[in-house]
Amino acid sequence: MFDWITQLVQQTGYAGIAFLMLLENVFPPIPSELIMPLAGFSASRGQLNIVGVIAAGTFGSVLGALFWYYVGKWVGVERLKAWAGEHGRWFTISPDEVDQANGWFERHAGLAVLIGRLVPAVRSLISVPAGIANMSLPAFLAYSTLGTGAWAGLLAGAGYLLGGQYEKVEAWLNPVSNVIFAAIVLLYIYRVVTFRPQKAR
Numbered sequence: 001m002f003d004w005i006t007q008l009v010q011q012t013g014y015a016g017i018a019f020l021m022l023l024e025n026v027f028p029p030i031p032s033e034l035i036m037p038l039a040g041f042s043a044s045r046g047q048l049n050i051v052g053v054i055a056a057g058t059f060g061s062v063l064g065a066l067f068w069y070y071v072g073k074w075v076g077v078e079r080l081k082a083w084a085g086e087h088g089r090w091f092t093i094s095p096d097e098v099d100q101a102n103g104w105f106e107r108h109a110g111l112a113v114l115i116g117r118l119v120p121a122v123r124s125l126i127s128v129p130a131g132i133a134n135m136s137l138p139a140f141l142a143y144s145t146l147g148t149g150a151w152a153g154l155l156a157g158a159g160y161l162l163g164g165q166y167e168k169v170e171a172w173l174n175p176v177s178n179v180i181f182a183a184i185v186l187l188y189i190y191r192v193v194t195f196r197p198q199k200a201r
Contacts (some may be wrong), residue, residue, distance in 0.1 A: 005030075006015070008171045009038055014052050018060030025064020025124045032061070032142040035132070036152055052158055056143060057152035065144050069108070073129020077102050080132060093191075110143045113125025116146025121184065200201040 003023045008016040010134045036057050043050040073093045080094040093101070105112060109130060117124030130140050 004147070005035060006038060008034070010047075011044060013048055014056035017053060017056040018063075021057045021060030022064040025061055025127075026067055030109045032057075032123075032151070032155060033169055034054060034167070036155030037159030037162070037167070040156035040161075041163060043156070044160045046162050050156060053156050054149065054153045057156060058149045061123075061152060062141065062145055064124070065148070066141075067129040068124055068127035069135075069137075069140055073134065074126040075128070076134075077131055101129070102133050105129050106135075109135045110139060111131060113140060113143040114147045117144055118151050123148075 003018060008020060012019070015156050017035065020030065020035045021032060024032045024035060036053070039048065039053040039057065040050065042048045043053050077098065081098045082097050084093050084098050113126055113130055115136070119126075127140075127144070130144075155169060163168065
């Protein structure tokens, strides 16, 4: 994968960066922690412009976020509540809790999306509740672009400054991503094991 990412960035420039960052949001195993530092390194060598690199990465990433946003809109609150009523244990949430979570998200949607786009392993997922909560598209795009731009700028800037050692960015961030992902999995397992049907509460 590393060789493919490197080749694509070198051969297609900004379009390749945008395409890879779109894929990174739809298929999270493709790491932005490698794509953007590599692009920043290319900018430090004069092959690309750092502003263009950040803009391309942000554009592609927001397009990927839109995919999950519309998945969330398709699911919607009522469909999610129906699923929670039928398969509550595996969704680890009851219909009432769906309403509570949706109400919280409606109150804090902007901040949740902004911060969520900065957190590894959460960056793609945060778009789904935004769609479920029917967050307005302009607001979603605005907050998502701000958070995504900051993330892309941080990674590209690190690659630009580190030069040929840009791979260290992924080495530093990969353990953080793994810890967050493990915490999400453990929380899910805990919720499945301790879940009680609504009538039993």
